[in-house]
Structures are given as structure tokens and as C-alpha cells.
Amino acid sequence: MSVSPLGPPEQSKGIKIKDAALYPVRGHVIPSSKIDISNGVYLEGKRIPLYSGSMHYWRIERTLWSETLDKIKEMGFSIICTYIPWSVHEVRRGEFDFGEIKPEKDLLSFFSLCREKGIYLLVRPGPHINAEITYFGYPKRIFADYELLSRSADNTLVFLPTPPRMFPVPSYASEKFYQEVGVYFDALCPILKKHLYPEGKIIGIQADNELSLFFRTDPYDHDYSQGAIDLYYRFLKEKYGDIKKLNEVYRSNYPHFSSLLPPQEFKAKKKEELPYYLDWAEFKEYY
Incomplete structure (x- = not known):
């Protein structure tokens, strides 16, 4: 069966369903896992290939937005993706600039312009975005609070040595880190909500980008913060x-x-000792 959440099954060939686990979407019942979108998605009765251009609105003068979007359309793209960097919009904790201070940060106007031009949007609000931006989109103040940061096995900070400036990586096991992200998302999400399809042109939202444990994927590299160790115990109890x-x-x-x-390093010498180390590696996927 081929279905789309935006149209009746008999019309939809872009999203192919291969599995069970049913849930209702807009009056249809479709499986929730293993969705093949390699042929695109159906929007407004048309098949839209999932190819997109990329436009970083905050790096372009507001007066050039319209011309830039037109040129993207001329290249054949009907979708663009864009990052929404936390560090770009935060003025200070709890205060954000979405165009009130600098016009190139006017997110609502950018989304409205995309809607006027019939361009669909894939948005990437982070909090980790990469995008060759300093600190990968995190406000610098985040790195001043040790409760938010990852730890190595010897309880030192873990740094990501990337240009233009290295920085200590946040711990995704820190509840306080999620509280800080929540302040940002609480300000951002009402803007996104106004432009979700079909009222707007946002058809997809990606959390984080190229995270992968901040490219430090050795199982014993990090995170040994207290929050991560508590999460490790929860993982073991669930398993x-x-x-x-x-x-x-x-x-x-x-x-x-x-x-x-x-474990802080691999020391197994017998196969009977492997589960202890393999569980730690499996926990990294759980983390």
C-alpha cells in the first residue's frame, strides 16, 4: 500500500509503507515505521522530490532574500532547508531577536516570503547545527556552566577541536542543558507553529545536525558526567x-x-568479560 498523510492512499505513490504499527494521520491509518520517501512526498496533489537548496537567511541581507529565493527556484528547487541558530537569535538568556533588532533575523518574514513564492521549508533549529558557525550554534554562555558539559573518564572537560574556535561539548545527559534548550525552543516554537504545513510551508523539522557525539565516537572518550552515569544505570535497569x-x-x-x-577503557581478556564493555558501547546508542 502507498499512502500520504496529505492525500488518499490511491493517489499517493511518493511515500511507501512497508510495515505495521498503525497510527491515524488526517483520517487515514498508516504504518509508522520504515517509511520510504526516496520518491518524494505528495503535497497539494503533486509529487515533490526531496531535493532542496540551502539558504542561511541570517547570513544574507534582508533586501536580498527575494532575489536569492528566486534564483534557487530558477535552479529547479521547490524546497529549501535552513538552520535556525540559537546563538544568532539569543540576545541574552530569555531574550531573543527575531527581527526586532536586526532585519536579517526576521524569521516570520522569511517564512512568509517562502510561502508567497511557493517554496517548501525544511528547518533545522538545533540546538546543535554545525553550519560552519562558531560554537556550532550554541550561545557562548552555555560553556561557562559546568553542569551543562560533558566529562571525560578522568572528569575533565571534553573539547571539540574545530575551527574557528574549539569549545567544550555539552552533555546531552544534563537535565539543566535541556532546560536551557527549552528556553530557546519556547521562544522559537510559536513561530514555527504558525508556518507548519498546510497553513505555512514548513514540511519537516530536524532536531540537531551532524551531532554524532560531537565527532568523538570512541566509546571511552566521554560522557562520564554524573548525569550520563545516572542515565547509564537507567539503561542497565531497563535492559x-x-x-x-x-x-x-x-x-x-x-x-x-x-x-x-x-568502564574507562577496554580491558577484556576473556569472552566472559565482554558483556560489561559491550553494554557500555550499546549505552552510547541509548544516550
Whole structure:
């Protein structure tokens, strides 16, 4: 069966459904997993290939937006993607510039212009965006609060050595970090909501971009912050259910999950020792 959340199944050939797990979308029941969008999506009765140009509105003078969008359309694109950098819009914590101070940051006007020109949008609000922008879109103040930052096995900060300036990477196990992101998203999401399809042209939103543990993917590189270790214990409890089952697999005698310290380097010499290290590697996917 081929369906689209925006049209009846018999008309939709761009999204192919291959699995079960049903849920309703706009009156239709479609499977929620393994959605093939390689042939595009159906919007307003037309198949739209998922190819896009990229336009960083905040790097372009407001007076040049219209001309730039026209040139993108002339190249054959009906979709553009754009980052929405936290650091670009934050003036100070809890205060944001969405065009009130600098016209090139007027997000609502940019979205409205895309709607006028019939251009669909894929937006990337971060908080991590890369985009060759300093600090990858995080406000510099984030790095001054150690509760928000990742730790190495010896409890030192973990840096991403990338130009133009290296920075200590945030911990995605820090609840305080999510609270800070929430302040930004609380300001941004009402703007996005106004322009979600079909009222607007936003057809997709991507959280983060090229994150991959900040390109530091060695299992023992990080994160050993307290928040990450607490998350590790939760992962083990969800996987094994109770400490007795873990002890059977590990051939150990831990009294509880929190008495188990995470591995800091690979030291297994026998196959019986592997589960301890493999669980830590699996936890990195859970993280």
C-alpha cells in the first residue's frame, strides 16, 4: 500500500509503507515505521522530490532574500532547508531577536516570503547545527556552566577541536542543558507553529545536525558526567530488569546497579568479560 498523510492512499505513490504499527494521520491509518520517501512526498496533489537548496537567511541581507529565493527556484528547487541558530537569535538568556533588532533575523518574514513564492521549508533549529558557525550554534554562555558539559573518564572537560574556535561539548545527559534548550525552543516554537504545513510551508523539522557525539565516537572518550552515569544505570535497569540478571550475565556480585562503575577503557581478556564493555558501547546508542 502507498499512502500520504496529505492525500488518499490511491493517489499517493511518493511515500511507501512497508510495515505495521498503525497510527491515524488526517483520517487515514498508516504504518509508522520504515517509511520510504526516496520518491518524494505528495503535497497539494503533486509529487515533490526531496531535493532542496540551502539558504542561511541570517547570513544574507534582508533586501536580498527575494532575489536569492528566486534564483534557487530558477535552479529547479521547490524546497529549501535552513538552520535556525540559537546563538544568532539569543540576545541574552530569555531574550531573543527575531527581527526586532536586526532585519536579517526576521524569521516570520522569511517564512512568509517562502510561502508567497511557493517554496517548501525544511528547518533545522538545533540546538546543535554545525553550519560552519562558531560554537556550532550554541550561545557562548552555555560553556561557562559546568553542569551543562560533558566529562571525560578522568572528569575533565571534553573539547571539540574545530575551527574557528574549539569549545567544550555539552552533555546531552544534563537535565539543566535541556532546560536551557527549552528556553530557546519556547521562544522559537510559536513561530514555527504558525508556518507548519498546510497553513505555512514548513514540511519537516530536524532536531540537531551532524551531532554524532560531537565527532568523538570512541566509546571511552566521554560522557562520564554524573548525569550520563545516572542515565547509564537507567539503561542497565531497563535492559536487565533486576541486578540478579545482570550479575548472571557479568558473572559478578553487584548489590545494585549504582555500585557498578562504567568502564574507562577496554580491558577484556576473556569472552566472559565482554558483556560489561559491550553494554557500555550499546549505552552510547541509548544516550
